[in-house]
Amino acid sequence: MVKNFLFLLIFFLLSLIEQSFLVHFSFANFTPHLIFIAMFLLIFFDLKEDWVLPALFGGFFLDVFSGGIFGIKTLNLVFVILFLRFVWSLIRQKSFFWFIFIFLLALLLYNFSFFLFKICFKRSLISFNLEPVSLIYNLIFAILGFLFYEIFLSLKKRF
Numbered sequence: 001m002v003k004n005f006l007f008l009l010i011f012f013l014l015s016l017i018e019q020s021f022l023v024h025f026s027f028a029n030f031t032p033h034l035i036f037i038a039m040f041l042l043i044f045f046d047l048k049e050d051w052v053l054p055a056l057f058g059g060f061f062l063d064v065f066s067g068g069i070f071g072i073k074t075l076n077l078v079f080v081i082l083f084l085r086f087v088w089s090l091i092r093q094k095s096f097f098w099f100i101f102i103f104l105l106a107l108l109l110y111n112f113s114f115f116l117f118k119i120c121f122k123r124s125l126i127s128f129n130l131e132p133v134s135l136i137y138n139l140i141f142a143i144l145g146f147l148f149y150e151i152f153l154s155l156k157k158r159f
Contacts, residue, residue, distance in 0.1 A: 007054040011035055015061035030134040032141040035062055036110060039077065040103055041145045043084050044094065055081040072117050080110045096146070103142050107135060 014034040022031040035058040043051055059074025066073060084106055091098055111134075 004053060004057075008057050010038070011054070011058040011061050014038055015058075015065050019065040027137050028131075028133045030131065030137050032138050033107070033110075034141070035059075036077065036080075036107070037138065037142045037145055039081055040084065040106060040142065041149060043081065043088060044099060044102075044146075045149060051081050051085070052078060069117075069121065072114070076110060076113050076117070079113065080106055083109060099146055100139065100143070103139065104135060107138055 018031060018034045022034075025031075039051065039055055039058055042049070042054065055078045056074060059077035062073040062077065063070045084102070087102055087105075091102070
């Protein structure tokens with residue numbers, strides 16, 4: 001219960017940062033997907049947990065703070081999280097190479113599924129991007145999160 005409340009609070013703060021603060025520091029008109037990156041890092045470093053409920057929290061805040069169809073981002077994030085769980089269960093290796101490769105694959109799937117939703121619902125309110133700049137920008141933030149967590153783990157083992 002406390003862990004779920006903590007995820008709720010963290011994803012709320014990440015969505016606020018993403019939607020209100022980082023838009024002023026966008027690169028080529030793109031902002032990083034902090035909630036997606038956080039969910040990816042959580043799954044990468046801890047496969048034992050069930051991450052569907054935190055994905056629902058993160059998707060809910062993405063839907064609340066965006067102007068699109070409500071529920072699309074939640075559904076999309078849960079779908080990608082379930083896909084990631086399946087992929088990590090097949091690979092079972094946690095190397096930096098697999099981190100980058102699977103992150104880019106998941107981010108492409110996440111963005112491409114918005115394109116599919118746009119076709120299905122014939123709505124222009126659903127935003128998606130497959131721009132290389134956006135992929136690289138998100139990858140940089142994901143790598144920083146990866147390195148931060150690795151440093152945190154090494155300090156935790158020392159003390």
